[in-house]
Amino acid sequence: MSSPQGVVPAKAGTGVDRVIDGRDGPIRVRVHPAAAPKDDTPVAPAGSGLVWVHGGGFREGTLDWPEADYTSRGFAARGVTVVSVDYRLCQDNDTHFPAPSDDVVDAWEWTLNQASELGIDPLRLAIGGASAGGNLTAGAVIRLLEGPAERLPARVFLAYPTLHAVQPETPDDVAALLGGLADPDVFSAPNVLAMYENYLGGPVAGGPAAAIPGTASVGQLRGFPPTIMVNDEADELRVSGEAFGAMLAAAGIDVEVITEPGTEHGHLNRPEDGAADRTMDRVVEWLRRG
Numbered sequence: 001m002s003s004p005q006g007v008v009p010a011k012a013g014t015g016v017d018r019v020i021d022g023r024d025g026p027i028r029v030r031v032h033p034a035a036a037p038k039d040d041t042p043v044a045p046a047g048s049g050l051v052w053v054h055g056g057g058f059r060e061g062t063l064d065w066p067e068a069d070y071t072s073r074g075f076a077a078r079g080v081t082v083v084s085v086d087y088r089l090c091q092d093n094d095t096h097f098p099a100p101s102d103d104v105v106d107a108w109e110w111t112l113n114q115a116s117e118l119g120i121d122p123l124r125l126a127i128g129g130a131s132a133g134g135n136l137t138a139g140a141v142i143r144l145l146e147g148p149a150e151r152l153p154a155r156v157f158l159a160y161p162t163l164h165a166v167q168p169e170t171p172d173d174v175a176a177l178l179g180g181l182a183d184p185d186v187f188s189a190p191n192v193l194a195m196y197e198n199y200l201g202g203p204v205a206g207g208p209a210a211a212i213p214g215t216a217s218v219g220q221l222r223g224f225p226p227t228i229m230v231n232d233e234a235d236e237l238r239v240s241g242e243a244f245g246a247m248l249a250a251a252g253i254d255v256e257v258i259t260e261p262g263t264e265h266g267h268l269n270r271p272e273d274g275a276a277d278r279t280m281d282r283v284v285e286w287l288r289r290g
Contacts, residue, residue, distance in 0.1 A: 014073050015084065017063075022106040024099065028086040029107055030063045031118065032076040042284040044079040047121025050157070051083050051111050053104055055131025055266070058090045058199040066276075067130050067269040074271075074280045080287075081120050083111045087136065096201030097211045104129075104140045112151065126155040126225075126287070130268050131237070132195075134161025138213040138244070145223050155290060156227040157283050160265055162187075162237050163244040164214035165196035165204040170239055177234035181264060187236040214244055221251035228286045229257045230279050235265040258282065 015030040037043045052075070054061045054068035063069060063086050072082040087103035088095050108127055115122045129137035137158060144152050167189045170178070178184040185191065196204050200211055209216035229245050231238040238259065245257035260267060260275050267275040 020110045022103055027103050027107055030084045032072040032082040034079045034081045035076050037077060037079055041078055042281050044284045044287045045124060047124045048080045048287055049120030049125040050075055050080050051108050051127045053085050053129030053133035053136050055133040057195050058132045065269060066271050070271045071268050078284045081118050090199050097199055100136055101139050101210060104136045105143055108140060124154055126157060127153040128157030130159035132162055134158040135163055138163060139210040141224060142210045142213060142216060153225050156225050158229040159268055160232045160235055160237055161241050164240045165193055165212050167192050168239045168243045170236055174238060178236060181234055214240060218251045221248055224248055224253045226254040228283060231259050232263040232265050232267055233259050233261055237265060
């Protein structure tokens with residue numbers, strides 16, 4: 001589920017690890033301060049911040065994965081202070097929803113409370129995530145919608161997210177692209193269902209929208225912050241992302257859905273391909289328009 005293969009090794013020591021208080025115990029986050037951009041790198045508005053959530057099928061992932069580390073360093077190099085979240089993983093019978101979601105919400109609240117210390121303008125603090133991290137991000141926002149509007153993220157960035165436990169039907173053009181992959185069935189309907197059953201610790205029927213955002217109603221999505229979604233081209237999860245994007249649009253949300261050409265699922269974990277940097281440039285340009 002977006003595991004790195006043949007990736008550029010992460011560079012240690014470019015962020016500062018901190019341990020924060022979560023409702024169920026300590027949570028590790030890695031803070032990447034905004035740096036002075038070089039050359040012609042797109043620059044985010046001053047005071048921009050991002051709480052970032054890696055993927056890994058709810059079971060895998062570390063702060064050293066390129067999807068976490070390279071992406072965080074890349075945004076920091078573009079003038080964004082990033083707080084990368086080391087949330088609990090569902091690897092045993094004791095860890096299921098809402099534990100990872102709680103960690104993301106608590107990391108968001110900590111970052112918002114520490115915005116001044118971190119050099120972040122609270123009105124420019126976004127949240128984002130990739131793959132299963134995109135699910136955790138969207139789910140955290142749905143939870144935050146139940147609270148004060150001033151505690152909501154300013155913006156949301158979703159990278160090739162999984163948002164449905166029961167996959168929407170795959171259209172023919174996407175199916176044709178999947179046929180050329182080494183493992184075209186990695187996100188087959190049974191595999192995705194099993195991933196969510198592990199996340200929830202049981203059947204998905206009746207699962208809350210905070211865990212399965214694709215089941216949210218239009219009413220539940222009203223007030224969702226402006227959102228940019230970047231999907232992979234040859235990726236069955238692209239259908240899930242596009243369906244959720246359509247739901248956001250139906251709820252009157254300012255949403256931009258992009259397909260990154262020539263990519264397979266998890267391109268932020270393969271920075272040597274070049275698409276990771278293209279995506280970060282897209283997101284920073286989007287931040288500049290806001």
